[in-house]
Amino acid sequence: MWRVTRRRPKIIAAKPRNTRRGPPRRTTARAQVLGNAGPSPRVRATAASNIAAKVAAQTSPTEKIIVSNLPVDVNEAQIKELFAQTVGPLREVTLHYDQNGRSKGVASVHFQRKGDGSKAFQQYNNRLIDGS
Numbered sequence: 674m675w676r677v678t679r680r681r682p683k684i685i686a687a688k689p690r691n692t693r694r695g696p697p698r699r700t701t702a703r704a705q706v707l708g709n710a711g712p713s714p715r716v717r718a719t720a721a722s723n724i725a726a727k728v729a730a731q732t733s734p735t736e737k738i739i740v741s742n743l744p745v746d747v748n749e750a751q752i753k754e755l756f757a758q759t760v761g762p763l764r765e766v767t768l769h770y771d772q773n774g775r776s777k778g779v780a781s782v783h784f785q786r787k788g789d790g791s792k793a794f795q796q797y798n799n800r801l802i803d804g805s
Contacts, residue, residue: 739780740780766781
């Protein structure tokens with residue numbers, strides 16, 4: 674009997690500790706409240722823009738783009754004028770409206786040439802077009 678009690682601590686000590694099976698644990702309540710010391714918003718934004726630029730460069734040429742976050746007072750003629758002068762000839766511009774006839778601030782622009790959509794994306798993505 675003396676041997677059994679004597680060996681038992683050795684067996685327990687030999688087992689690896691803190692080995693958890695299954696999915697990783699969720700963050701603790703303290704970490705949720707205080708936040709984790711992850712990358713700063715500036716670093717995340719830079720990384721996201723770099724990824725977006727790489728994806729845009731790797732994608733095939735396109736002739737259609739979606740322009741969003743437009744002011745309510747912008748009309749189709751202004752969009753046509755901007756892209757026709759700076760990028761290339763257009764096939765169609767469609768401004769989206771809500772049920773009351775107000776602009777949603779989103780437009781679809783179709784170019785005649787296939788690479789012009791990619792060119793417009795690279796030129797105007799995340800840029801302020803008109804300062805007013």
